[in-house]
Amino acid sequence: MAWQGLIHKYGERMKLTPGANPVTLHEGNTPLIPAPDLAKWIGHGIDLHLKYEGMNPTGSFKDRGMTTAITESLARGSKAVICASTGNTSASAAAYAARAGMTCFVLVPAGKVALGKIAGTLAYGARVLSIDGSFDTALNLVRKISEDGDVDLVNSVNPARIEGQQTAAWEIVEQLGQVPDWLSLPVGNAGNITAYWKGFCSKPCLSPCSAACLQCPIGTIKPRLLGTQAAGAAPLVLGHPVDHPETKATAIRIGNPARWDEAIAALSESGGHILAALDEEIFAAYSAVARTEGVFCEPSSAASVAGLKKALDRGEIEAAGQTVVCVLTGNGLKDPDSATESSKGLIPTEATFDALRRSILENL
Numbered sequence: 383m384a385w386q387g388l389i390h391k392y393g394e395r396m397k398l399t400p401g402a403n404p405v406t407l408h409e410g411n412t413p414l415i416p417a418p419d420l421a422k423w424i425g426h427g428i429d430l431h432l433k434y435e436g437m438n439p440t441g442s443f444k445d446r447g448m449t450t451a452i453t454e455s456l457a458r459g460s461k462a463v464i465c466a467s468t469g470n471t472s473a474s475a476a477a478y479a480a481r482a483g484m485t486c487f488v489l490v491p492a493g494k495v496a497l498g499k500i501a502g503t504l505a506y507g508a509r510v511l512s513i514d515g516s517f518d519t520a521l522n523l524v525r526k527i528s529e530d531g532d533v534d535l536v537n538s539v540n541p542a543r544i545e546g547q548q549t550a551a552w553e554i555v556e557q558l559g560q561v562p563d564w565l566s567l568p569v570g571n572a573g574n575i576t577a578y579w580k581g582f583c584s585k586p587c588l589s590p591c592s593a594a595c596l597q598c599p600i601g602t603i604k605p606r607l608l609g610t611q612a613a614g615a616a617p618l619v620l621g622h623p624v625d626h627p628e629t630k631a632t633a634i635r636i637g638n639p640a641r642w643d644e645a646i647a648a649l650s651e652s653g654g655h656i657l658a659a660l661d662e663e664i665f666a667a668y669s670a671v672a673r674t675e676g677v678f679c680e681p682s683s684a685a686s687v688a689g690l691k692k693a694l695d696r697g698e699i700e701a702a703g704q705t706v707v708c709v710l711t712g713n714g715l716k717d718p719d720s721a722t723e724s725s726k727g728l729i730p731t732e733a734t735f736d737a738l739r740r741s742i743l744e745n746l
């Protein structure tokens with residue numbers, strides 16, 4: 383049967399209002415791509431796979447949690463939703479709200495959201511309120527205003543978001559036929575790391591995932607989690623909130639994660655590790671992912687690759703011969719400015735045969 387989205391596939395395994403009518407864009411079922419050449423770039427003999435969440439309908443993993451959050455909100459009879467966002471949550475909330483016939487308000491930090499994210503959010507018809515303040519300030523404001531009950535909060539402090547996002551853990555096990563040894567992901571507001579850990583700790587599925595997986599290993603075998611924050615926005619690494627977070631990886635420009643305690647618990651229960659990557663390291667990984675494997679993710683997503691390389695290079699973790707999944711949380715097309723700025727750019731070429739031949743020979 384054709385793919386019909388996450389609630390259709392996993393609804394029985396999630397805590398959702400029984401009988402609620404799913405609001406879906408047929409999200410999920412994203413590719414898990416083997417990445418042998420990127421593994422060579424990283425070194426240390428790992429077996430690397432990329433969970434390409436940029437293939438979700440609005441181009442990020444947020445759609446997994448938004449199908450459930452908006453479904454629940456609609457089932458409660460809400461007419462409007464609100465979120466703070468560095469861009470991906472807002473695009474996703476706007477799309478699912480449009481599908482549900484609800485009004486969507488989003489608060490974004492002025493000048494700090496990638497172009498494609500704003501474009502999508504506006505196209506889906508959301509009211510985009512731009513504030514002179516960080517994501518953290520925006521989140522505090524929307525948390526307070528949603529207490530009045532007129533608008534439903536759909537940031538990942540909403541438990542329905544975590545219910546939906548945990549499905550990525552289940553998909554990875556199905557696609558890989560095993561639980562990976564390490565799961566590496568970028569950490570911002572810490573909803574996603576919380577959701578993955580919930581997924582990996584849940585009850586096993588009833589049927590075998592694949593030929594290789596005769597008995598579902600979920601809940602018995604667990605991966606180690608590797609979290610990466612941007613160095614200028616690394617509260618979990620530093621152990622205290624960061625008042626003025628700064629990084630070119632704007633999706634994870636967050637100084638006080640809402641799911642702080644859950645993230646720390648997940649890291650420690652999994653025997654995992656968290657570290658900070660410099661913007662240069664994140665952007666080097668960003669280019670490497672696209673050029674070695676032909677997979678275009680946004681800069682923040684590449685933090686999962688940058689952090690993995692750094693932790694291995696420094697001997698902070700050991701993973702030789704082990705299976706590692708890097709989660710590429712968002713699509714590179716969302717951030718055209720980063721893509722053009724970190725490439726050589728266009729090669730002006732005169733429209734003649736000779737000039738074309740010269741350009742080709744010079745650039746072979």
Ligand code: F0G
Pocket residue numbers: 442444466467468469470471472538568569570571572573574575633634680682683711712
């Ligand atoms: N990667 C991308 C592409 C993101 O957009 C985000 C978060 C993260 C990683 C971090 O995930 O917050 O669950 O730890 N983006 C949020 C937003 C904050 O508003 O779109 P997290």
